[in-house]
Amino acid sequence: MKTRLPSEKAGARVPPGQVLTDKFPVLTYGPTPRFDPRTWDFRVTGLVEEPLRLTYEEFRSLPKGVMVADFHCVTTWSRLDNQWEGVRISDLMRLVRVKPEARFVIVGCDGGYTANLPLHEFLDQDTMLAYRHDGRDLEPDHGFPLRLVVPKLYGWKSAKWVRALDFAAEDQRGFWEVRGYHNHADPWKEERYSFQEDEET
Numbered sequence: 001m002k003t004r005l006p007s008e009k010a011g012a013r014v015p016p017g018q019v020l021t022d023k024f025p026v027l028t029y030g031p032t033p034r035f036d037p038r039t040w041d042f043r044v045t046g047l048v049e050e051p052l053r054l055t056y057e058e059f060r061s062l063p064k065g066v067m068v069a070d071f072h073c074v075t076t077w078s079r080l081d082n083q084w085e086g087v088r089i090s091d092l093m094r095l096v097r098v099k100p101e102a103r104f105v106i107v108g109c110d111g112g113y114t115a116n117l118p119l120h121e122f123l124d125q126d127t128m129l130a131y132r133h134d135g136r137d138l139e140p141d142h143g144f145p146l147r148l149v150v151p152k153l154y155g156w157k158s159a160k161w162v163r164a165l166d167f168a169a170e171d172q173r174g175f176w177e178v179r180g181y182h183n184h185a186d187p188w189k190e191e192r193y194s195f196q197e198d199e200e201t
Ligand SMILES: Nc1nc2c(c(=O)[nH]1)N[C@H]1C(S)=C(S)[C@@H](COP(=O)(O)O)O[C@H]1N2
Pocket: 024, 025, 026, 027, 028, 029, 030, 072, 073, 074, 109, 110, 111, 113, 141, 142, 143, 154, 155, 156, 157, 158, 159, 160, 161
């Protein structure tokens, strides 16, 4: 068996066209929204048996999970081994019964940003609504009080300042997906731009 060099090991974790960084760049379109714990809430709507609304306090009392995951932004930076703390989607979904017709999730954020995901990828074991990063509360610019983390898709799917999950039968392209970026966004397949969707068969 061939011995792997350390560089090859790192390469196995860095998708094509990406460059590693130890910094944690801020990538936001528009201003960082203001957070008020008295008015903040988290809603689950659409194709669910019962819509859900949680206050900030209620959300923070949900079971806490920790995961370590890599992050890949389409602007070509990747940051490995981020430690995220928050509520795993698999734990959150114990409170939600999704109707069988649901096939997509539209994530809604303070400030109007949205991101769409196929339901099965949203429900995978590696997705989380995070409020801490690398042992500290998220910086406001990085999404405090709550952001989605979807490590296996480009960073724009990891919506910051999340307020709502809307379960839907039909897909609905999100903020960047209507502005020329790929609807699916798998960094390992370099699904960067929407024109690539036409080349797929
Ligand atoms: N609400 C909101 N979420 C967002 C964005 C944004 O502009 N608004 N930018 C996305 C993009 S393009 C990336 S790469 C990541 C960057 O997260 P960071 O700023 O914490 O590094 O957030 C994503 N989530």
